[in-house]
Amino acid sequence: MPEIDESQLEDLDAAADRYAGAFAQVAEGQRQRLREDFVRQALPFASRLARRYRRRGELNDDLEQVARLGLVKAIDRYDPERGSFTAFAIITITGEIKRHFRDHTWGVHVPRRLQDLGIEVSQATTLLTARLARAPTTSELAAHLGVGGDEVAAAQASAAGYSPASLNAPAGGDGTAEMGDLYGLPDPELSLVDDWATVERLLCHLPERERRMLALRFYGNRSQSEIAEELGISQMHVSRLLSRALSWLREAMLTDIPPRWAGEDSDHRLTVVTVAEPGAIRAHVTGEVDRDNAGHLREALLAAVRHGGHRLIIDLVGVPLLDAAGVGVLLAVYEAARVRNVQVRVVGLQPYVARIVAVSGLGALLDD
Numbered sequence: 001m002p003e004i005d006e007s008q009l010e011d012l013d014a015a016a017d018r019y020a021g022a023f024a025q026v027a028e029g030q031r032q033r034l035r036e037d038f039v040r041q042a043l044p045f046a047s048r049l050a051r052r053y054r055r056r057g058e059l060n061d062d063l064e065q066v067a068r069l070g071l072v073k074a075i076d077r078y079d080p081e082r083g084s085f086t087a088f089a090i091i092t093i094t095g096e097i098k099r100h101f102r103d104h105t106w107g108v109h110v111p112r113r114l115q116d117l118g119i120e121v122s123q124a125t126t127l128l129t130a131r132l133a134r135a136p137t138t139s140e141l142a143a144h145l146g147v148g149g150d151e152v153a154a155a156q157a158s159a160a161g162y163s164p165a166s167l168n169a170p171a172g173g174d175g176t177a178e179m180g181d182l183y184g185l186p187d188p189e190l191s192l193v194d195d196w197a198t199v200e201r202l203l204c205h206l207p208e209r210e211r212r213m214l215a216l217r218f219y220g221n222r223s224q225s226e227i228a229e230e231l232g233i234s235q236m237h238v239s240r241l242l243s244r245a246l247s248w249l250r251e252a253m254l255t256d257i258p259p260r261w262a263g264e265d266s267d268h269r270l271t272v273v274t275v276a277e278p279g280a281i282r283a284h285v286t287g288e289v290d291r292d293n294a295g296h297l298r299e300a301l302l303a304a305v306r307h308g309g310h311r312l313i314i315d316l317v318g319v320p321l322l323d324a325a326g327v328g329v330l331l332a333v334y335e336a337a338r339v340r341n342v343q344v345r346v347v348g349l350q351p352y353v354a355r356i357v358a359v360s361g362l363g364a365l366l367d368d
Contacts (some may be wrong), residue, residue: 015041016078016085038075042089046071049093056101063097070096117155120145195253202252205261210245217242237290240323244352272300280311286318289326297326301333305342312337314365317348327360334365 019038023031050067054060070093077092078085102115124144128136138156142149167180203211209231216222216230224242228235252258270287281304289297304312314330316322330346337344346365349357357366 012042012045012086012089013084017080019075020078020080035075039072042071042075043068045086045089046093049090050097052094053097053101058101063100066097066100067093070094114155114158117145117147117151118159121152121155122159198253199249202249202258205252205258206245206248207261210241213238213242214245234291236323237288237292240290240321244321270296272297274300274304274307277313280313281307282313282315284315284318288321289319289329290321290323291325294323294325294329298329298332301329302336305333305337305340310341311343311345314344314346315348316346316353317350319353320350322353322356327356327362330357330362330365334362 015038019034023034026034046067047064050060050063053063071089073096074085074089074092078088082088102112121141124141125136128140128144132140136144138149138152142152145152167178167183169179171177171179171182203214206214213227213231216227217224222230224238225235228238231238248259248261270285270289270293273284273286275282275284283301283304285297287293301312301314312333314333319326334344344365346357346362349366357363
């Protein structure tokens with residue numbers, strides 16, 4: 001630290017005493033001039049204090065401005081009865097400079113406690129390195145300072161926040177690349193953000209069961225057999241339901257207004273209600289038909305055939321799903337009705353069920 005000539009200190013203290021005495025005796029209008037004269041006289045002293053902190057990453061002009069601000073504060077707060085002005089000015093000016101470094105020179109925000117601890121860790125590192133003839137460990141620094149190892153590690157990490165490297169710094173000798181160019185790569189999934197948001201919105205339009213199945217399959221990574229066991233249905237039924245839900249999602253992704261969900265007004269449970277009509281029996285079927293409940297549908301329709309009448313109308317308007325077992329039921333009912341000379345017609349097919357019936361070769365059962 002540069003030494004200050006004692007004669008200068010004595011002269012500054014003497015000047016401060018003269019200033020304080022004159023300041024108390026002159027009128028209010030003359031005090032400002034006295035204050036300005038004393039500030040000009042003490043400016044070299046503030047500049048010498050500022051030079052102590054050169055080469056620490058701050059411009060010399062900025063440090064000198066901060067030191068001068070501290071000098072003005074020292075003059076305004078000086079009380080001759082409390083001792084030497086020079087000692088008071090040194091404390092005030094250096095405190096102002098240190099506060100400037102703490103509040104304005106850190107590249108990132110670091111709590112005051114970590115800043116102070118970082119200084120202590122740096123000083124302890126120098127001391128222990130000289131004593132141990134090697135770099136001290138974190139536990140040795142913690143024991144020396146009487147703090148926890150985690151706090152020492154946090155203080156060491158925070159020290160890097162004082163002057164972080166700029167992303168605009170040159171990264172190569174030719175100067176064409178910057179440090180920021182070395183971090184991060186184009187994200188190929190960025191373009192999918194809109195699709196993810198759309199799918200999330202469309203999932204809310206699906207029934208709770210389908211949403212749960214999709215979550216178990218694609219988020220829970222569950223197999224179709226595991227999903228079937230949890231929901232109490234067959235694995236083939238799970239496969240069909242997943243296929244139908246994914247087909248609906250694909251179609252909905254391509255339209256502004258989500259299409260109607262097939263079967264959204266129907267119950268998943270299968271019900272068969274037969275109603276007698278003139279010369280016919282109409283069987284209203286509601287619910288999904290699969291291997292698990294095809295037997296119930298077979299018994300109900302065969303009972304309607306045996307009941308009599310010349311015509312059996314199978315109304316499937318409330319059936320959103322029909323699998324191979326359901327197709328087998330229709331074939332069995334058709335054969336049983338043919339033996340009894342009962343005409344069988346299927347009406348009210350939803351689009352998905354109509355495609356299943358058509359590809360199964362049951363066109364003869366469809367009512368034109």
